[in-house]
Amino acid sequence: MGRYLIRRLLQTLVILWVISAITFFLFWITPANPALLICGKNCNTETIATVNANYGFDKPLIVQYGTYMKGLVNPGGREIGSEGSERTCAWPCFGESYQNGLPVWDSISDAFPATLWLATGAAVIWLFFGVMLGLLAALRKGKALDKFSVGLALFGVSFPTIVFGYLLLFLFIVKLQWIPFPDTANAALFEVGPVKWLQFYILPWITLALVFAALYTRLTRANMIDTMNEDYIRTARAKGLGEGTVIFKHGLRSALTPVVTIFGMDLGGLLGGAVITEQIFSITGLGKFAIDSVLGNDLPAIMGVVLFAAIFVVVANVIVDVLYAVIDPRVRLS
Amino acid sequence: MTLGVSEDLPPDGGLPADALAETAEAKQIEGRSLGQIAWARLKKDKIAVISAVIILLIIAVAIFAPLIVKLNGFPPDQFNKLDSDGNPLLNTRDGGIPIGGLWGSGTSAEHWLGVEPQNGRDVFSRLIYGTRVSLLVALGGTLIAIVLGTVVGMVAGYFGGWVDTLLSRLMDIMLSFPSLLFIMALTPVVADRGQDLFGIPDDNRLRLGVLMFVLGFFGWAYLARIVRGQTLSLREREFVEAARSLGAGPMYVIFKQILPNLIPTLLVYTTLLIPGNITAEAALSFLGVGIKEPTASWGRMISDASDWIESNPLYLFFPGMALFITVLAFNLLGDSVRDALDPRAGRS
Numbered sequence: 241m242g243r244y245l246i247r248r249l250l251q252t253l254v255i256l257w258v259i260s261a262i263t264f265f266l267f268w269i270t271p272a273n274p275a276l277l278i279c280g281k282n283c284n285t286e287t288i289a290t291v292n293a294n295y296g297f298d299k300p301l302i303v304q305y306g307t308y309m310k311g312l313v314n315p316g317g318r319e320i321g322s323e324g325s326e327r328t329c330a331w332p333c334f335g336e337s338y339q340n341g342l343p344v345w346d347s348i349s350d351a352f353p354a355t356l357w358l359a360t361g362a363a364v365i366w367l368f369f370g371v372m373l374g375l376l377a378a379l380r381k382g383k384a385l386d387k388f389s390v391g392l393a394l395f396g397v398s399f400p401t402i403v404f405g406y407l408l409l410f411l412f413i414v415k416l417q418w419i420p421f422p423d424t425a426n427a428a429l430f431e432v433g434p435v436k437w438l439q440f441y442i443l444p445w446i447t448l449a450l451v452f453a454a455l456y457t458r459l460t461r462a463n464m465i466d467t468m469n470e471d472y473i474r475t476a477r478a479k480g481l482g483e484g485t486v487i488f489k490h491g492l493r494s495a496l497t498p499v500v501t502i503f504g505m506d507l508g509g510l511l512g513g514a515v516i517t518e519q520i521f522s523i524t525g526l527g528k529f530a531i532d533s534v535l536g537n538d539l540p541a542i543m544g545v546v547l548f549a550a551i552f553v554v555v556a557n558v559i560v561d562v563l564y565a566v567i568d569p570r571v572r573l574s
Numbered sequence: 575m576t577l578g579v580s581e582d583l584p585p586d587g588g589l590p591a592d593a594l595a596e597t598a599e600a601k602q603i604e605g606r607s608l609g610q611i612a613w614a615r616l617k618k619d620k621i622a623v624i625s626a627v628i629i630l631l632i633i634a635v636a637i638f639a640p641l642i643v644k645l646n647g648f649p650p651d652q653f654n655k656l657d658s659d660g661n662p663l664l665n666t667r668d669g670g671i672p673i674g675g676l677w678g679s680g681t682s683a684e685h686w687l688g689v690e691p692q693n694g695r696d697v698f699s700r701l702i703y704g705t706r707v708s709l710l711v712a713l714g715g716t717l718i719a720i721v722l723g724t725v726v727g728m729v730a731g732y733f734g735g736w737v738d739t740l741l742s743r744l745m746d747i748m749l750s751f752p753s754l755l756f757i758m759a760l761t762p763v764v765a766d767r768g769q770d771l772f773g774i775p776d777d778n779r780l781r782l783g784v785l786m787f788v789l790g791f792f793g794w795a796y797l798a799r800i801v802r803g804q805t806l807s808l809r810e811r812e813f814v815e816a817a818r819s820l821g822a823g824p825m826y827v828i829f830k831q832i833l834p835n836l837i838p839t840l841l842v843y844t845t846l847l848i849p850g851n852i853t854a855e856a857a858l859s860f861l862g863v864g865i866k867e868p869t870a871s872w873g874r875m876i877s878d879a880s881d882w883i884e885s886n887p888l889y890l891f892f893p894g895m896a897l898f899i900t901v902l903a904f905n906l907l908g909d910s911v912r913d914a915l916d917p918r919a920g921r922s
Contacts, residue, residue, distance in 0.1 A: 516861070545755070
């Protein structure tokens with residue numbers, strides 16, 4: 241187990257390194273001169289040269305990449321710009337934004353809590369409803385409840401987030417006015433109190449959860465039906481175990497193993513930013529930060545947020561693999 | 575095997591009488607291929623037939639968009655200020671919201687689905703043209719993903735060794751990318767590069783290609799993994815052995831022997847990818863990194879309409895509905911295709 245973990249972590253580091261390299265070179269070889277983006281209307285040969293020296297654009301790309309990586313792995317951070325530069329950037333240094341000059345890491349850590357609340361809240365909802373509906377549907381296979389769940393799930397996967405999100409926003413905020421229009425500022429639980437906080441997050445949670453709840457319903461249902469046809473379930477019943485024990489201890493436990501895998505990946509993916517939901521409900525999380533950076537051609541910010549999101553996906557992968565072995569005794573880590 | 579045929583039949587073929595009749599038939603005609611059985615099942619599946627008809631209609635709308643738009647006579651990019659009687663369409667004092675019509679959307683006998691606030695472009699025409707963008711990008715992206723995924727998966731599975739290791743790691747890395755975020759970040763960059771490399775101006779023809787490419791590029795890895803697994807087991811089968819002993823080269827075996835056996839998998843995956851890509855294109859255009867003005871796209875329309883959600887909710891409703899119905903139809907057909915191709919269902 242210990243050796244497996246170490247090897248898996250090393251693999252993870254390699255994957256992260258490859259992603260960082262691909263991302264860096266993909267974004268940095270854009271023909272657009274970054275100095276032009278920064279100095280904007282005041283550009284002349286002199287200002288461009290200054291900006292190039294300030295940001296280190298005068299160096300070869302490979303050196304720039306080295307500097308960038310130094311900021312991520314060196315606990316002391318790095319200096320910004322060509323040698324002799326006084327300006328430093330503390331670890332973890334993702335560089336400075338072209339748009340506002342702020343360290344990218346500061347913007348990321350500011351935006352992250354909103355995304356964290358959004359993603360985890362939605363995850364609770366979709367996990368609960370997805371697994372419950374899927375389980376009930378499987379146990380009542382072919383009955384009305386099953387058909388209802390299957391239909392609902394199909395409806396859910398077919399509802400694009402942009403359509404469903406605006407539908408909720410229109411119904412509950414514009415038409416019924418049960419919930420006030422979201423403020424531009426993010427609601428932090430300890431500042432605004434639980435009622436306002438819930439009002440702020442409830443619609444985004446439902447919006448984000450819908451598709452996943454539908455997928456999890458399907459997945460749980462299919463797995464549960466397969467599992468309940470297994471021989472060991474018949475054996476468990478033959479032993480005289482109660483139906484509850486058979487369903488929950490023998491059936492559900494095995495049926496949920498794939499769900500755990502997918503759940504880790506989905507949550508990991510969302511922690512890097514739920515772009516569309518954040519855009520619809522004006523939540524200034526990582527997703528909103530990402531899209532604003534993309535639209536503003538802010539390379540260091542884009543690079544930072546993509547890498548940050550990739551870390552979650554890759555780490556989620558490892559956690560899922562380990563969890564898998566814990567849940568499913570047939571899996572041996574090697 | 576048992577006669578438990580009603581188990582996993584498509585929703586509407588689930589009647590015991592039907593099921594029994596079908597098995598009886600299957601017994602008389604020996605050796606029906608999975609494809610033939612699937613086709614027979616699909617034709618019986620009412621939901622499959624209805625969704626297929628809807629999809630064909632949507633495709634027809636995309637192809638004949640210019641003709642359909644001629645019906646009402648307003649090109650999708652034309653700014654309309656007055657109706658045919660010379661009355662203004664938009665209330666210029668009130669930020670340019672449409673005058674009259676259902677829920678302030680400006681619907682009328684001329685503008686069937688109303689007009690856009692501020693610009694007065696015809697919503698019906700834009701919706702019709704949006705179908706083209708949606709389908710073109712989704713189908714193109716799907717095609718690229720399927721071709722890439724199949725080729726990479728087959729090569730990795732067939733040759734094994736270091737080729738397999740290399741390609742499998744590549745799949746791992748592709749699957750570790752936060753894809754929507756990455757696609758979003760990459761689309762403007764690729765559009766920029768395309769402009770630089772091919773000398774094509776960054777207009778919407780280039781953007782269409784870029785969207786297809788990016789969606790395809792991030793969609794192949796998962797399929798490649800599945801195809802690799804299936805190729806691994808297929809290459810050990812007797813018919814491959816036989817072909818090889820007769821002197822068949824790897825290209826022949828891969829494309830003539832293994833590929834045909836992958837077709838059910840590819841079909842199922844295609845039906846999953848298309849609705850996903852339709853949604854993705856709409857999302858990208860919605861976020862402002864996909865199709866740009868003046869070309870109509872459903873995602874852009876939704877993004878534009880979101881500013882008018884209080885005064886003119888119908889403007890948001892129409893593109894939203896178009897998107898929903900299209901995705902639903904593809905999903906329904908996809909489900910039926912999956913059920914019909916399921917070898918475990920009702921084949922005894």
